[in-house]
Amino acid sequence: xxxxxxxxxxxxxxxxxxxxxxxxxxxxxxxxxxxxxxxxxxxxxxxxxxxxxxxxxxxxxxxxxxxxxxxxxxxxxxxxxxxxxxxxxxxxxxxxxxxxxxxxx
Numbered sequence: 001x002x003x004x005x006x007x008x009x010x011x012x013x014x015x016x017x018x019x020x021x022x023x024x025x026x027x028x029x030x031x032x033x034x035x036x037x038x039x040x041x042x043x044x045x046x047x048x049x050x051x052x053x054x055x056x057x058x059x060x061x062x063x064x065x066x067x068x069x070x071x072x073x074x075x076x077x078x079x080x081x082x083x084x085x086x087x088x089x090x091x092x093x094x095x096x097x098x099x100x101x102x103x104x105x
Contacts, residue, residue: 058091
């Protein structure tokens, strides 16, 4: 008797796990469709710009500098990207220093 009850309990648990797996698979498919949609990327970009206006302005300035340099000298893009990388690294180091992240182990 005990053996049959245990088998029945395990069978119910298996059915529940299969149903949960199906639900998660469908949710993943819905999320995948949302991520692939161009409207989702545009909305997320707009939301990101509203949440972080300073970073958006810095990024826009960097892209503008790169675009101007490309128009002036198409072969000098690597130098501009290097300068932007150094500037970004400097800004990030300053940000960490002022936030006190260097004190953490």
